[in-house]
Amino acid sequence: MLPDAETIRKAARAAASELTGKAVRDEQKLVSSGLIDSLAVLKLISLLEKKLQISIPPETLQPEDFDDVNLIVETIERVGRD
Amino acid sequence: MAFNSLAYLAFLSVVVTLYWLVPVRLRGGLVFAASVAFYALWNVVFAWLPLLIAAIVFACGKLMAGQAHAAKRWAAGGIAFLLALLIAFKYRIFLFDMFAGSAGGNGGSLTARVIFPVGISFYTFEAIAFLVDVRQGRVKMPGFVRLCLFFYFWPNILSGPIVRARELMPQLELNKPFEPRFVFEGLDRMVWGLVQKNVIANLLGIWVDRGFSAELPERLSALDGWFVAIAFGLQIYFDFAGYTNMAIGAGRLIGVTLPENFRQPYHAATPADFWNRWHMTLSRWIRDYLFFPINARWKGAPGPLYASLIGVMALVGLWHGAGWGFLLWGTLHGMYLAGYRAYESFKQGGTAASARSWHSWLWRAATLVAVVLAWVPFRAPSLSSATAMWSAMFSHFGGEQAKFSGLFYGFTMVVALFCAIEPALMNVLAEAEEASEGEGLSLFRIVVRPVAYLFGFFLFLLFDQNYSQFIYSQF
Numbered sequence: 001m002l003p004d005a006e007t008i009r010k011a012a013r014a015a016a017s018e019l020t021g022k023a024v025r026d027e028q029k030l031v032s033s034g035l036i037d038s039l040a041v042l043k044l045i046s047l048l049e050k051k052l053q054i055s056i057p058p059e060t061l062q063p064e065d066f067d068d069v070n071l072i073v074e075t076i077e078r079v080g081r082d
Numbered sequence: 083m084a085f086n087s088l089a090y091l092a093f094l095s096v097v098v099t100l101y102w103l104v105p106v107r108l109r110g111g112l113v114f115a116a117s118v119a120f121y122a123l124w125n126v127v128f129a130w131l132p133l134l135i136a137a138i139v140f141a142c143g144k145l146m147a148g149q150a151h152a153a154k155r156w157a158a159g160g161i162a163f164l165l166a167l168l169i170a171f172k173y174r175i176f177l178f179d180m181f182a183g184s185a186g187g188n189g190g191s192l193t194a195r196v197i198f199p200v201g202i203s204f205y206t207f208e209a210i211a212f213l214v215d216v217r218q219g220r221v222k223m224p225g226f227v228r229l230c231l232f233f234y235f236w237p238n239i240l241s242g243p244i245v246r247a248r249e250l251m252p253q254l255e256l257n258k259p260f261e262p263r264f265v266f267e268g269l270d271r272m273v274w275g276l277v278q279k280n281v282i283a284n285l286l287g288i289w290v291d292r293g294f295s296a297e298l299p300e301r302l303s304a305l306d307g308w309f310v311a312i313a314f315g316l317q318i319y320f321d322f323a324g325y326t327n328m329a330i331g332a333g334r335l336i337g338v339t340l341p342e343n344f345r346q347p348y349h350a351a352t353p354a355d356f357w358n359r360w361h362m363t364l365s366r367w368i369r370d371y372l373f374f375p376i377n378a379r380w381k382g383a384p385g386p387l388y389a390s391l392i393g394v395m396a397l398v399g400l401w402h403g404a405g406w407g408f409l410l411w412g413t414l415h416g417m418y419l420a421g422y423r424a425y426e427s428f429k430q431g432g433t434a435a436s437a438r439s440w441h442s443w444l445w446r447a448a449t450l451v452a453v454v455l456a457w458v459p460f461r462a463p464s465l466s467s468a469t470a471m472w473s474a475m476f477s478h479f480g481g482e483q484a485k486f487s488g489l490f491y492g493f494t495m496v497v498a499l500f501c502a503i504e505p506a507l508m509n510v511l512a513e514a515e516e517a518s519e520g521e522g523l524s525l526f527r528i529v530v531r532p533v534a535y536l537f538g539f540f541l542f543l544l545f546d547q548n549y550s551q552f553i554y555s556q557f
Contacts, residue, residue, distance in 0.1 A: 034358055037354065037358075038369050038373060038374045038377070039377070039382055039387070039423070041374070042374075042377060042378060042381065042382040043382065045378075046381065046382075058374075058375075058378035058379075059375055059378055059379060060218050061374075061378070062218075062220075062370045062374060063369060063370065063374055064370075
């Protein structure tokens with residue numbers, strides 16, 4: 001079973017902060033603002049998979065599905081698999 | 083009917099005026115009729131092509147929805163058909179020549195031999211993205227007429243910006259009430275675009291054409307070679323940015339917002355940053371529909387990463403046209419990107435450019451030089467001409483000078499200086515605009531703007547004698 005939304009949100013904040021090296025707000029744009037690029041999104045996906053012990057099949061995703069913490073939560077709830 | 087022609091300005095004036103006068107329910111029909119007429123005026127023989135593309139996308143979308151188990155197959159089939167169309171129209175002669183061993187340089191003669199539906203590279207990519215987005219559940223298939231309007235939409239059919247369905251389709255309701263800011267924003271972009279194209283790009287083009295003419299590169303001094311290459315970098319920027327401003331401006335005049343395509347590209351901090359600033363809608367397309375899916379499959383592993391950077395950028399080169407020079411230009415950019423990524427991963431922790439201040443400036447300078455060098459095969463009429471130009475740039479020191487008038491050197495330096503201070507100028511304009519907000523009829527609105535429009539239009543008329551084709555309308 002997938003973790004609940006709040007657990008995903010915490011993991012998303014932690015992973016985004018780890019990648020950018022600074023605290024990230026939930027609505028802060030990551031990809032469209034240029035803070036992270038598409039390769040960093042792949043690292044973000046790996047981090048989230050480790051933190052949440054889930055699998056995120058990225059083939060049907062686009063970098064902007066990870067554009068902010070809120071979107072990350074939505075995306076994982078949509079495509080994540082335990 | 084080029085964007086920078088009086089005929090187009092007359093067409094635009096009539097369509098925009100009618101758009102705001104007719105009832106909202108008639109706007110869609112008006113824009114569709116205007117768009118089809120605009121495209122047909124370019125080449126009436128191929129006026130049906132966007133219709134065919136809309137039909138393919140619509141049929142595949144319906145089949146995907148109706149046969150969920152075979153959705154992947156229908157998406158793949160649709161994309162294959164679209165690519166086949168693109169290849170048939172754009173690359174068949176190049177492929178034939180390649181296998182026959184007689185392909186030359188870039189385009190010039192080749193393009194002339196292929197009957198070429200203008201804009202096909204742009205709307206085919208939009209169609210592929212549309213199918214992928216429908217398949218991934220990001221976009222709902224609209225009605226057929228709305229889909230046709232999406233592909234025929236005149237402001238961006240010729241050379242982009244390459245729009246996503248989710249950003250343009252909702253706006254094609256065309257039901258916004260009139261706001262004066264649409265006119266100001268639209269005219270700002272239109273007038274600046276006209277000046278960029280007709281004054282700056284066309285003037286530079288005269289000297290660039292001479293610099294790359296058949297016999298000259300071999301006889302240029304190093305300094306002249308660098309000036310010609312830099313002048314072409316400036317010409318293509320002002321040409322394409324000028325076109326894009328006119329496309330965005332036309333959209334704004336009817337209340338539609340098209341995505342930006344440029345963000346001061348010659349201020350790029352790294353090769354990767356250049357592609358976040360140059361032809362941004364193409365970069366975004368490549369990232370979302372090619373680069374990311376490929377590297378997601380391999381989890382960003384180094385081998386596939388570097389191979390895909392070079393391979394994908396080579397394809398980007400070929401997207402511009404069927405020519406070895408374009409292929410070389412794309413491949414060079416792929417190598418720049420791979421080199422930058424290798425350095426970044428070597429440094430680890432932080433990006434390579436952010437590590438130290440002098441590193442950052444070194445990357446900026448290296449990126450600028452690398453971009454200028456890559457423009458040479460993009461522009462040169464043949465690979466031998468490109469190598470002659472590179473050879474002049476790196477070895478003809480102390481060679482014979484003054485193949486050009488002093489005006490060329492002076493104008494190129496002024497335009498380069500303008501590029502250097504462009505971000506600061508944009509800030510000043512944005513602040514003036516912000517300060518005039520809510521002031522009603524401020525000095526900025528009633529004096530500065532109209533004077534700027536008149537001056538820009540005067541310059542456009544003054545320089546209207548120059549040849550006027552946009553470089554990217556050939557792609």
